[in-house]
Amino acid sequence: MAKAFKYGFKGITGYLEHAERELLRGLLNDVISMLETESREDEDPLAALIGLDMDVQEPSDRALLRLLPNAMKDDDAGSLEFRQLTERSVRESKIGALRATALGLDKDELLLSAEDARRWSMALNDVRLVLAERLDIRDEADADHIHSMQDWSQAEDVESYLALVYNFTTWLQESLVQSMLAALERKS
């Protein structure tokens, strides 16, 4: 069984079993594949270098749209312009955090630096955002309903399995963030 993250002498520590690490690695890789764009041959290399993408569109997948939301409410043209200038760098920073977290899953005893912890918290958050879209969590009542499913013997279909995975990831992220807040408090 996984142990909650805690902040102590050595820093932020946690423990995940092999099967739990495999599960998380799979989820992280799924989100990485969603965020990776195919490079186009006709792409302007200079534009790519400075992070522009003039051909970008608003994502049609709701989960991807939640990861890369519109930056202006009720302003499609403004949001698209913002995307052209910034979406590539948001994708890259997310992929960076997801990859670093997946790489850190190489042993069961976890010891995270402040920077590791920040990347882990971002990566776990992105995993939860994607799972929440797949589970149709639209409001607090939906979230409470999903949260009530805690018993792995209830995992009888894809939805209940996803709900249990979501709850596990939520629990893990919450313990991590509490440790990060404890670390912040210690520093101030």
Added chain:
Amino acid sequence: MTPSVAFGTAIGTDTDERTETAQQASTDVLTAPDIPWNLVIWNDPVNLMSYVSFVFQSYFGYSEAKANKLMMEVHKKGRSIVAHGSKEQVEQHAVAMHGFGLWATVEKAASGNDAPGKDGSTRG
């Protein structure tokens, strides 16, 4: 007060920088350089309250009390203006917030009552 601002910049405290970005913005016909913009964070049922507070503390350098106050405003009212500044500044914050997975938008500050006033430039 909170020292961990390594990945954040202060908002609206650097007059020189504001002048510079204002000049850049003047090439955009729609953006008057002296119109302040707001960074808005929207409520969603997924992001943990603790995480949202952590992001406000670590990125903006806000005190725990201020971060929690803004987080509760997002949670209860559905949205909160958490920073303001030039268009470029709040857009940069929006990119960072999207990186953290928070649902952020930028908007022109309405004249008067909607703006966070001096509050947005108070650190820690």
